[in-house]
Amino acid sequence: MKKLINKPEDVTTEALRGVAAAHSSLVVDVDNKIISRAGGARKGKVGLVSGGGSGHEPLHGGFVGYGMLDAACPGEVFTSPVPDQMLAATKLVDGGAGVLHIVKNYTGDVLNFQMAAELAADDDIEVTPVVVNDDVAVQDSLYTAGRRGTGATVFVEKIAGALAEQDKELKKVADVAREVNERSRSFGVALTACTTPGSGQPGFELPDDEIELGVGIHGEPGRERGKHRTAAKIVDFSLDAIHSDMPLSGDLAVLVNGMGGTPLIELYVVFNEVNRVVKGLGARITRSLVGNYITALDMTGVSITVVRLTPDLTKLWDAPVETPALRWGR
């Protein structure tokens, strides 16, 4: 498996140096692996910290900036960041109004963020965690007790970030972040496996004519493996899984997310099918994202995230944002 890297063990560090060189709006502490806003903490504003294993870019570092995260803690590839790293980020973004931890539901992430929150409490920083668990594919998984956190993270970070920018209090920001998670569902499908730089080999075997329905963002097994099929049938299967868990109605935000190796033209073919199904259910897509937002290295495939919007959530989604990966309206 060919990769554009130097040594496998240097990938995350060198990528962070690249982020620093590319985005003057960010400060990158390469040694401690913390990406934060160049401006630093703002007094009275709730700080937003997220993090998780690397290999899912632009998540989370690409979402640091005005109107979204204050800091992101990338771990090694597919490996949780460590409590000290999260604690340092928490202190960095604390403006006296407390800090929200946005945590994807993977056991390592949850435990480490919990430990960081306890350490922060010792320093008199109030931390509230919000756990994202939108993936309907499986109840428990390789790295997870309960549902995995995937695409909803983008919406939780964006909407909570917009509220924090308005100087809302920590409880309110956390409540709305949880509301977004509760109104979101995701389902992912892999056409091919992903290969970590360290291993150089695909993380699992997927025959040439099969796909993994309900795959996780590290290549964890999904609901079932089946024969490859049309985009229409893949979307039917995915939205069926979502709709039977959370009936789709009203105004929806839809993310059609590439897993890292999927051409954009295919994502638009998928979006067209999602639109067909949503219309058939009498619902309506009013906000959309199409592209690579939460990836699994070079995996080909797609995940679909649906958020049942409210007028308030729509307004917060539309609020100005200025990050490397999401930017509008400012």
Added chain:
Amino acid sequence: MKKLINKPEDVTTEALRGVAAAHSSLVVDVDNKIISRAGGARKGKVGLVSGGGSGHEPLHGGFVGYGMLDAACPGEVFTSPVPDQMLAATKLVDGGAGVLHIVKNYTGDVLNFQMAAELAADDDIEVTPVVVNDDVAVQDSLYTAGRRGTGATVFVEKIAGALAEQDKELKKVADVAREVNERSRSFGVALTACTTPGSGQPGFELPDDEIELGVGIHGEPGRERGKHRTAAKIVDFSLDAIHSDMPLSGDLAVLVNGMGGTPLIELYVVFNEVNRVVKGLGARITRSLVGNYITALDMTGVSITVVRLTPDLTKLWDAPVETPALRWGR
């Protein structure tokens, strides 16, 4: 080769329907394959039209919107759009101030845009073509007399679009578009070949331990094929090709562009290496883009585009833009 599609022959049409469903800021004429701004032509503003084969998304449809293109004409996958399509787009965006055709230097594109311009002249629409030919890899190529047009297209479209938004006259917009092209150079490297939906087979053979240095965006052969190597050596080779053609100095805009199948984390590793080389030459990266902007379906690899900025070009690059793929400052 597994793809997220229905029938191969329907990919471009269905992707266009997806674009229409995802982006309310665009109007998509699916039958005639024209993507244009929802607002229509503005009187007194030079209209900007580009186009080319599909499979390079987000180019060009993803760059239609305020501050950039007025319309894009996608052809079938890796196939030039047709003159009638370009003519219809030209008429659609004509606000009485003439129309700029931004044409990547591929023989089919050039001939068809030329024919469209002649047909438009019959309708008393003044058209000026600007041909983009920034790829230093090879002098002539599979589909090209002269150099191929690649990543500079993004900069030409953005900067010309900003000028047109200021109601500058056609000659001025064309002159600056040519200036951007003249100050830009690109070089691409493939780790793996791409597969069109129609063929289902990789467009060329590339052994597991080899890469194509100087590859084109359709998988056309480059300067040489060689053993796979580190990101540092790939960047050294690429920037050496660029620097010996156009010495790098002063302030630079750099695009580190994924070919469609490359993880973002690898593109940041590459960006870090580009920054190293640029600094070593005494130049400076002041504007940057990292991601998939001009792709070759599912090809893995990278292209690097460098633009020697001037203060005026920087200002035009920074001007507000609101398209699906490039959006800021409005």
